[in-house]
Amino acid sequence: MSTQSDIEPLAGVTPAGARPSRRKGRDNRRFPLFLLPVLAFYLLFFGYPLLRIFWQSVTDMGGTFTLDAWVMLLEEPAYWKVLGYTGLLGVITLTITLIAGYTVAYWLVKLNKTWAVILMAFVLIPFWSSGLVRTYAWLVILGRQGVLNTFLTDFGLIDTPIAFIGTNTAVVFALAYYLLPYMILSIYSVMNGIDRNLLLAARNLGASPFRAFRHVFFPLTRPGILAGSYMVFMLGIGMYITPAMLGGPGQTTLPLVIAIQINEAMDWTFAAVLSVVLLLVTGLMQLGANRFLDFERLWGGAR
């Protein structure tokens, strides 16, 4: 954080009981003891559950060590298909949101301030609404007796309702819809901070508008693209409700299989194996992303 200013204590004002010799600058160098209960909370409700998933993935319900569930994952091609489908869904969603999000963010940044603020509501209201409600809305629109089918039949464009639910199109569309605000906001916040004079300078030096965009503006927006893409992909592959509500048997993703293992098959071990896979994928991505992403700025700017 660069906002940390170096404020020197007022001359003559020293905190009662403070030992100036041990205090360099403003930071307290002792370990904050009040963190101990906080750490205990995280250990029990976050650390333990995550470790338990790893442990559960190699033990059966009786508690004995077994690698059966891992072998099952490796040997059953159906699960590989699920993994592949989940990844593909993430990539397609990412591509759609990136194209749509970049365009909209670019357009909003070029608008005058008043209009940009007004139109931002179109992005923020969905962003602030519950994901469940927004997914349910697509069920209402795309359902057999939904808004779109009624509209099309009323105007005589179709005779029998089209089955949108249970198709890849419905899932991809609703997923992209859910994640688009994240992309727009990530890119917009970066674009908004770019000095326009740089573009003017490039134009003055004889660059065409396209060249100025490609060689000056676009490279500067890269942090926003990376941040948005990372977030959209991570949220996309971990999304449960969209494929569950709008997909059919052909749209089974990794989170769906995990839920089925727990709620229906009661197979904790296999649920744990699949969770470990998802955890490893996201964990590795987060480690990679830590190098180029500043998460605090990312979210601080977005909300």
Add this chain to the structure above:
Amino acid sequence: MTRRINLGNLALSVFSILILLILIAPILIIFMVSFTPTEMLHFPPPGFSLRWYEAYFSDPKWMTATRVSFVVAALTAVFSLVIGFAISVALVRYRFFGKAGLRMLVMSPMILPKIIIAVGLYFLYVKLRILGTTGALVMAHSIIAIPYVVMIITASLYSFDRRLEWAARSLGASPLRAVWLITIPNLKPAILGGGLFAFVASFDDIILSLFLTKLTEPTLPRQIWVNVQQTIDPTIAAVSTFMTVVSVLGLWLVALAQRGLKKG
């Protein structure tokens, strides 16, 4: 040349406006169909009626879910504020071994797929025999709400002038008294914002609720989920509209508080 650029600009505008309309349309559609007088979902609704809101507010099942959601969200807000405030102070004002690790630990639930947190907590809660209790759900929601609280409060702590606190202490206030009388009142917008954010994060959650609540005492999103599986019932549209109003209002207030903070 100029013509081509104008055409490009036109295409850009049309495309962007279209996307923005698609973004808002589903919410407007849900809002409108919730007022339909008919048994089925009709768009545009053939009339105006509040019957589905009546159905919502007179159904004990929906009312239980609404109460559970509000209670859990309020408790989550309070608990996340306490934990989040402690973490924020540690991150901003202390220097200690493992600080970067603590930050990553606290922030990671924001990116981690929620279903993983849900599965892990499910295992833990079954073992502790607390699955389905209010307290257990509040702890779970706090894990996902604390990152937002920490983000908002650290930002505000960084810009807080500590000399005010030191002045209080030089005038004889104890450290706790200085924090209580000087620091906390100054951080009011951030505390309010963080609390509201935690409230909405809990109120909107579906995944943790699906795994960690009892069917007899579901949260509002879980009750919606259950009903969606059974029927296309306009009551769900009414409940959804209600939920959207609560979340959007809550986060809009957060934005206002943040803006007030920036202006000083």
